[in-house]
Amino acid sequence: MKRGLVLEKHMKTDILVVHPYKHHAFHLAAGCKKSGRETKAAFPLYEKGLGYFLKYIPGKIGKKAAGYVHDELHSKDVISSPYWQIRKLLSFLGDPMKFQLSYDTYVAKKLETHAWQAKTIVLLQDHMPKTARAAKVAGIHLWSDQINYSYEAAERIDAHWKMLGIPRVPRDESDNIEILGLADYITAPSTYARQKIEKLATQSKHFSIIPYGVDSRKFFKSDKKSSDSIVIFARTNSVAKGGNLFLSALSSIGRQFIDTLKKSSLRVIILGELDSEVSRLLTELSFDQRIVFSHGAVPSLEVPKLLRQADLFVMPSLSDSMSLACIEAMQSSLPLIITPFVGIDCFANGKMGIEIEASEESIKNALLLAAESFEQWSDWGANAAQAAKSLSWDAYESAIAKTAKTIDFNRLN
Structure with missing residues (x-):
């Protein structure tokens, strides 16, 4: 993996993938890049510049910082400044939600000032509502990649807390409902997810099911012997x-x-x-x-x-x-x-x-x-x-690439 620096001041691209965490966002960005469309990604932590060395910090923090890289995502295509790399590292010990809100505000400001320009922005679930709103105001098409939750799921979880006799503030779905309303395109990983999301996305949408993958090089059958x-x-x-x-x-x-x-x-x-x-x-x-x-x-x-x-x-x-x-x-x-x-x-x-x-x-x-x-x-x-075997990250990225290649975002309504 080559390391390089990207100036954050101004950036223009076809597709911009943004996420404050990791999850499958690196694979999503790699898939978009494989489509042939110009793709950039904004992640607070990535193995570039200072971020490359953070994994060598002894102990738990260094272990958490390891693995923030993808072979198909060159560092020049990823925006990840030393400031946000350090902030992300500190969030491992602090308040992840506070960090998420700060990163959302930061990216939204970049779009509002047109410092970052894209034809399409890809956001995961409701992690970055300010960014979603700023993108629509800036005339950027919104691709919402849905991870989890629906009203039905939230109600099921809240019912279990109630059964335990523990008061709990119900999960607020308003941001995600708004994002689904703003989205031009929606992807979800399963039929179960699609059925639940469609209840929230009441307007006609371009919707695809693209299952997640697993790395067969890391996950495989154990050869351990029988044990008591x-x-x-x-x-x-x-x-x-x-x-x-x-x-x-x-x-x-x-x-x-x-x-x-x-x-x-x-x-x-x-x-x-x-x-x-x-x-x-x-x-x-x-x-x-x-x-x-x-x-x-x-x-x-x-x-x-x-x-x-x-x-x-x-x-x-x-x-x-x-x-x-x-x-x-x-x-x-x-x-x-x-x-x-x-x-x-x-x-x-x-x-x-x-x-x-x-x-x-x-x-x-x-x-x-x-x-x-x-x-x-x-x-x-x-x-x-x-x-x-059919659930590989290669298959996932190919499906994402097909989506990014075949959808004419300039014609979406």
């Missing part, structure tokens, strides 16, 4: 991810689950920082003494290794437009226990694992059924990996 212990990789760190349901279920039937498997212990790896309720339940609930938990934020480069240690993937999410964690688990040949809300269109219930409802009872039943069907786990995992 079982490892569950659980994306259950929050109420929104069904963490409260999973822990309650495991507290209830954990002993039976281990006994049915005829194993000596169960290790549960919970990916991500725990929200307040999941953290409380992990402390207050009683679990079989043979169950050991580990949890916390993990640098993305370390996730493949953890998946290769696992035997089963569990994600009882209340809403994910298309869970990257799920398809990474599939590529790693893991059987899955998931809800239909994770947005995996290719998942086959009973052939790749078990589809569940977002309830404690459903999770308990699925875990016990999985334990009784242990001899099928290998086949379930193999089927999941086979399905995941």
